[in-house]
Amino acid sequence: xxxxxxxxxxxxxxxxxxxxxxxxxxxxxxxxxxxxxxxxxxxxxxxxxxxxxxxxxxxxxxxxxxxxxxxxxxxxxxxxxxxxxxxxxxxxxxxxxxxxxxxxxxxxxxxxxxxxxxxxxxxxxxxxxxxxxxxxxxxxxxxxxxxxxxxxxxxxxxxxxxxxxxxxxxxxxxxxxxxxxxxxxxxxxxxxxxxxxxxxxxxxxxxxxxxxxxxxxxxxxxxxxxxxxxxxxxxxxxxxxxxxxxxxxxxxxxxxxxxxxxxxxxxxxxxxxxxxxxxxxxxxxxxxxxxxxxxxxxxxxxxxxxxxxxxxxxxxxxxxxxxxxxxxxxxxxxxxxxxxxxxxxxxxxxxxxxxxxxxxxxxxxxxxxxxxxxxxxxxxxxxxxxxxxxxxxxxxxxxxxxxxxxxxxxxxxxxxxxxxxxxxxxxxxx
Amino acid sequence: xxxxxxxxxxxxxxxxxxxxxxxxxxxxxxxxxxxxxxxxxxxxxxxxxxxxxxxxxxxxxxxxxxxxxxxxxxxxxxxxxxxxxxxxxxxxxxxxxxxxxxxxxxxxxxxxxxxxxxxxxxxxxxxxxxxxxxxxxxxxxxxxxxxxxxxxxxxxxxxxxxxxxxxxxxxxxxxxxxxxxxxxxxxxxxxxxxxxxxxxxxxxxxxxxxxxxxxxxxxxxxxxxxxxxxxxxxxxxxxxxxxxxxxxxxxxxxxxxxxxxxxxxxxxxxxxxxxxxxxxxxxxxxxxxxx
Numbered sequence: 001x002x003x004x005x006x007x008x009x010x011x012x013x014x015x016x017x018x019x020x021x022x023x024x025x026x027x028x029x030x031x032x033x034x035x036x037x038x039x040x041x042x043x044x045x046x047x048x049x050x051x052x053x054x055x056x057x058x059x060x061x062x063x064x065x066x067x068x069x070x071x072x073x074x075x076x077x078x079x080x081x082x083x084x085x086x087x088x089x090x091x092x093x094x095x096x097x098x099x100x101x102x103x104x105x106x107x108x109x110x111x112x113x114x115x116x117x118x119x120x121x122x123x124x125x126x127x128x129x130x131x132x133x134x135x136x137x138x139x140x141x142x143x144x145x146x147x148x149x150x151x152x153x154x155x156x157x158x159x160x161x162x163x164x165x166x167x168x169x170x171x172x173x174x175x176x177x178x179x180x181x182x183x184x185x186x187x188x189x190x191x192x193x194x195x196x197x198x199x200x201x202x203x204x205x206x207x208x209x210x211x212x213x214x215x216x217x218x219x220x221x222x223x224x225x226x227x228x229x230x231x232x233x234x235x236x237x238x239x240x241x242x243x244x245x246x247x248x249x250x251x252x253x254x255x256x257x258x259x260x261x262x263x264x265x266x267x268x269x270x271x272x273x274x275x276x277x278x279x280x281x282x283x284x285x286x287x288x289x290x291x292x293x294x295x296x297x298x299x300x301x302x303x304x305x306x307x308x309x310x311x312x313x314x315x316x317x318x319x320x321x322x323x324x325x326x327x328x329x330x331x332x333x334x335x336x337x338x339x340x341x342x343x344x345x346x347x348x349x350x351x352x353x354x355x356x357x358x359x360x361x362x363x364x365x366x367x368x369x370x371x372x373x374x375x376x377x378x379x380x381x382x383x384x385x386x387x388x389x390x391x392x393x394x395x396x397x398x399x400x401x402x403x404x405x406x407x408x409x410x411x412x413x414x415x416x417x418x419x420x421x422x423x424x425x426x427x428x429x430x
Numbered sequence: 431x432x433x434x435x436x437x438x439x440x441x442x443x444x445x446x447x448x449x450x451x452x453x454x455x456x457x458x459x460x461x462x463x464x465x466x467x468x469x470x471x472x473x474x475x476x477x478x479x480x481x482x483x484x485x486x487x488x489x490x491x492x493x494x495x496x497x498x499x500x501x502x503x504x505x506x507x508x509x510x511x512x513x514x515x516x517x518x519x520x521x522x523x524x525x526x527x528x529x530x531x532x533x534x535x536x537x538x539x540x541x542x543x544x545x546x547x548x549x550x551x552x553x554x555x556x557x558x559x560x561x562x563x564x565x566x567x568x569x570x571x572x573x574x575x576x577x578x579x580x581x582x583x584x585x586x587x588x589x590x591x592x593x594x595x596x597x598x599x600x601x602x603x604x605x606x607x608x609x610x611x612x613x614x615x616x617x618x619x620x621x622x623x624x625x626x627x628x629x630x631x632x633x634x635x636x637x638x639x640x641x642x643x644x645x646x647x648x649x650x651x652x653x654x655x656x657x658x659x660x661x662x663x664x665x666x667x668x669x670x671x672x673x674x675x676x677x678x679x680x681x682x683x684x685x686x687x688x689x690x691x692x693x694x695x696x697x698x699x700x701x702x703x704x705x706x707x708x709x710x711x712x713x714x715x716x717x718x719x720x721x
Binding site for chain 2: 066068069070073076077080081083084085086261264268
């Protein structure tokens with residue numbers, strides 16, 4: 001039995017199920033595109049529409065979106081495919097995975113496709129805050145697309161009840177603490193029925209913590225991605241502030257706060273202020289049954305917040321023609337108008353300033369001013385923590401943060417341990 | 431799992447009271463109490479899922495007995511992804527895998543247990559070695575093989591790496607070894623061919639092992655996630671577990687009510703099947719010695 005016969009037999013077993021793959025293999029001018037969202041969500045419809053719109057304008061090219069689940073699952077899928085020689089031509093993966101992808105030799109820089117002056121202008125048109133996570137060593141490895149940042153959401157009704165001005169969010173760390181103290185309610189037995197503030201700390205506490213540490217005036221990692229600064233006194237001070245909110249002032253739930261259910265606590269009035277991503281804007285808008293506000297994160301020594309979310313990457317193992325086609329698609333989908341529409345439809349931040357000058361965006365922002373908060377915060381935003389061996393270096397910080405929040409380590413000691421661990425991992429990369 | 435807690439109790443009920451090993455008095459009370467406690471702990475998450483699934487999402491974390499009941503979560507979950515197709519895919523997948531595993535496993539186990547051939551022990555040792563390797567470690571290599579066959583994004587590709595199951599072969603070989611050689615000889619004297627001996631003598635006697643192994647295999651592949659996620663790209667080939675991801679978007683907030691409804695929905699066939707055939711399963715497990 002040769003291979004062809006075997007395959008026929010195997011396919012007969014699976015019935016019609018095997019057919020799509022075969023049909024797909026026969027078409028050559030196709031860009032496979034891994035996208036980090038699960039099949040069936042509202043975003044898949046948008047991406048499908050983009051893909052068919054692009055195909056309508058470029059008859060010879062076809063973008064084939066493949067929905068691969070969460071970011072974590074998508075990068076596993078993309079790297080597995082890369083190692084077995086058949087990677088997706090284009091993918092959207094976390095901006096922080098840039099060093100990992102470079103180390104795996106999986107992606108090509110965009111610079112080699114940028115030839116004309118128009119291309120150069122396009123490359124320079126993105127928010128610099130987003131490009132910090134997309135460039136290293138003088139090259140551009142990713143193009144920002146599905147990007148977000150951390151903002152403060154507050155419940156205007158609860159502000160009114162507590163005697164605060166419902167239109168004014170806290171502007172500084174001291175105000176944030178004072179407001180939270182007024183907003184925390186206890187019943188007769190002393191149990192808290194409503195928390196003042198909630199900063200989630202499950203899963204990826206480093207991201208929210210980066211808001212605090214930036215505000216305290218520190219930067220967690222250098223642009224080359226080979227050195228961290230976890231034990232900086234400013235970082236320790238930021239962690240101390242977070243720990244104090246819960247343990248000393250008791251205005252923040254103790255221990256680890258679940259990321260996924262924080263918006264739900266907010267809807268159910270269990271918490272009056274929360275820090276979470278701008279990606280939750282549409283969710284909060286649909287589900288909050290009270291007026292809410294969205295504001296910049298309060299300032300410590302300065303304003304600050306990390307950026308987050310996904311970039312476009314082009315695979316190194318794809319053919320030259322496929323790479324060029326993928327580049328064309330990336331340029332097509334990041335025009336000011338499309339970036340604006342994407343932001344309106346999803347709640348992600350539009351990746352270039354001129355998107356906010358488009359008619360569609362102006363109309364939307366007039367209706368829903370909260371959509372502009374992310375843009376106003378971007379000038380103060382810093383790159384999301386990203387280094388070589390990103391998963392492990394970030395985990396060192398996460399473990400330290402969670403140890404401090406649960407009270408098993410003092411902030412100083414927790415950050416010193418995290419820094420020592422990161423040093424050990426990063427030494428070979430210098 | 432409760433499967434471990436429950437079988438321990440079952441014989442006590444099914445055997446007459448004069449059993450000298452049956453617990454009595456204080457130890458009976460203690461043992462019953464322990465079993466009930468374990469069962470309660472096991473059933474709690476499931477009970478919570480049922481609660482959350484049948485109530486509006488305001489009541490997900492608020493327990494009021496008078497809360498209104500609703501089926502809306504189920505309809506929302508069903509509409510969130512093409513679940514009908516996913517159910518079909520999962521069903522095809524587990525059937526395909528189990529059928530291939532049983533045929534290959536039976537033949538291999540028979541050869542290893544009763545046929546004398548050169549290199550038999552080495553072959554068996556190699557099969558056993560497969561048991562020691564985590565399937566996850568082979569993912570890249572498996573993917574490469576599937577890509578070479580042009581099978582990426584098919585149900586066949588999900589099934590193929592699992593159809594020669596070392597565990598199944600090992601289990602069946604051990605069972606066949608316990609079949610008295612006299613039965614085999616008697617069948618041969620009557621003129622049965624080796625294949626007939628296998629089908630008429632060994633397979634019927636190994637029925638409990640087949641049932642127990644079938645349950646393990648079906649539930650494992652019903653729940654398997656990573657490999658199907660990696661090797662499939664389209665709705666036509668993806669099983670239920672990959673379809674369930676639609677609810678795990680941490681960027682957009684998590685709705686426990688819908689997640690619980692979807693989880694109950696997708697695990698219902700397995701749960702119902704287990705409850706219906708509980709007695710057979712438990713007995714098979716005891717006879718086959720799998721825990």
